[in-house]
Amino acid sequence: MSGTSPFRPRTPYGKRPREPFIRKNERIRVEAVRVINPEGKQLGVLPIGEALRLARDCGLDLIEISANAHPPVCRIADFGKYQYEEGKRQKNQKDSSSRLKEVKFRLNIEAHDFETKVKHGIAFLQEGNKLKIALILRFREMERQAFGLEIIRRAMAELSAYGTPDAEPRLSGREIAVMFSPKPSANRSKPAAVDPTQVDSPAPRAS
Numbered sequence: 001m002s003g004t005s006p007f008r009p010r011t012p013y014g015k016r017p018r019e020p021f022i023r024k025n026e027r028i029r030v031e032a033v034r035v036i037n038p039e040g041k042q043l044g045v046l047p048i049g050e051a052l053r054l055a056r057d058c059g060l061d062l063i064e065i066s067a068n069a070h071p072p073v074c075r076i077a078d079f080g081k082y083q084y085e086e087g088k089r090q091k092n093q094k095d096s097s098s099r100l101k102e103v104k105f106r107l108n109i110e111a112h113d114f115e116t117k118v119k120h121g122i123a124f125l126q127e128g129n130k131l132k133i134a135l136i137l138r139f140r141e142m143e144r145q146a147f148g149l150e151i152i153r154r155a156m157a158e159l160s161a162y163g164t165p166d167a168e169p170r171l172s173g174r175e176i177a178v179m180f181s182p183k184p185s186a187n188r189s190k191p192a193a194v195d196p197t198q199v200d201s202p203a204p205r206a207s
Contacts, residue, residue, distance in 0.1 A: 022063060022064065022079075022082075022083070023063075023064040023067070024061045024062060024063045024064065024079055025052060025055070025061055025062050026052070028048060028062060028064050028072070028074065029048075030048060030071060030072055031047065031048060031071075032045050032046060032047050032048060032071050033045070033046065033048055033051050033062075033064075033071050033072050033073070033074040034046075034069065034071055034072070034073045034074065035051045035054065035062075035074055035075075035076065036065075036073065036074070036075040036076065037054075037058075037076050038058060038060060038075075038076050038077055045071055051074060051076075054076060055076045058076055060076050060077055060078055061076070061077065061078065061079040061082075062074050062075075062076060063075050063076075063077055063079055063082055099128070099129045099130055100129065100130050100131075100132065101121075101124040101129045101130070101131050101132070102131070102132045102133075102134065103117050103118075103120050103121045103124070103131065103132070103133050103134075103155075104117075104133075104134050104135070104136065105117060105133065105134070105135040105151055105152070105155065106135070106136075107135065107137065107138075107141050107144060107147065107148055107151070109151065114151075114154075114155070117155070118155055118158045118159065121133060121155070121158075121159050121162075121180075122158075122159065122162050125159065125162040125163040125180060125182045125183070126162060126182070127182075128182050129182065130179060130180065130181055130182070131159070131163060131179070131180040131182075132177055132178070132179050132180075133152060133155050133156070133159070133177065133178055133180065134175050134176065134177035135148045135151055135152055135175070135176045135177070136174055136175055137174045137175070137176070138174070142174065145171060145176070148176050149169060149171075149176055152169045152176050152177075152178060153169070156169070156178065156180075159180060161183075162182065162183060163180035163181055163182050163183055164180065164181050164183060165178050165179065165180055166178070166179040166180065166181055167179070
């Protein structure tokens with residue numbers, strides 16, 4: 001087949017994205033650096049030669065931790081330990097950013113859709129995720145904020161066995177929202193189906 005393939009070429013086996021390069025010791029080629037000692041105390045701006053001497057006297061490395069600062073900021077530390085702690089910190093940041101889940105409701109939501117979305121919220125909380133439940137008000141729906149808040153409060157009641165609201169629901173712009181934090185696993189109730197007959201039918205769509 002002629003022509004250019006619409007698919008991206010596969011990454012060669014064994015190839016991994018290159019990690020950010022961290023300069024240390026003699027690879028730091030500037031005249032002066034701002035130095036932080038092993039205890040985290042700032043020593044001020046020092047000539048690079050003096051900074052390297054201090055690091056060697058401690059039996060440690062001079063590590064550039066902020067290359068874009070003027071002058072660059074360096075820390076005296078064990079390079080291997082620094083790399084390990086940085087990798088752990090970045091992993092924790094990535095994990096925490098992926099733990100926020102969201103469930104969105106509509107003002108004219110049907111009972112079955114309400115039940116399904118509540119079940120999704122329960123599943124997210126049981127997995128230990130933080131949960132945001134939100135309802136967007138469109139155009140003239142802003143006149144029915146009280147009804148939107150009622151839907152959110154019904155959802156909160158269904159989720160209360162699995163998570164704890166961080167605050168009261170509030171209106172921000174056109175969105176009514178509230179954040180939930182998962183309860184400790186030992187305190188989470190087992191999943192229970194939401195009975196559609198117990199969910200009030202939404203008000204008729206405004207014409």
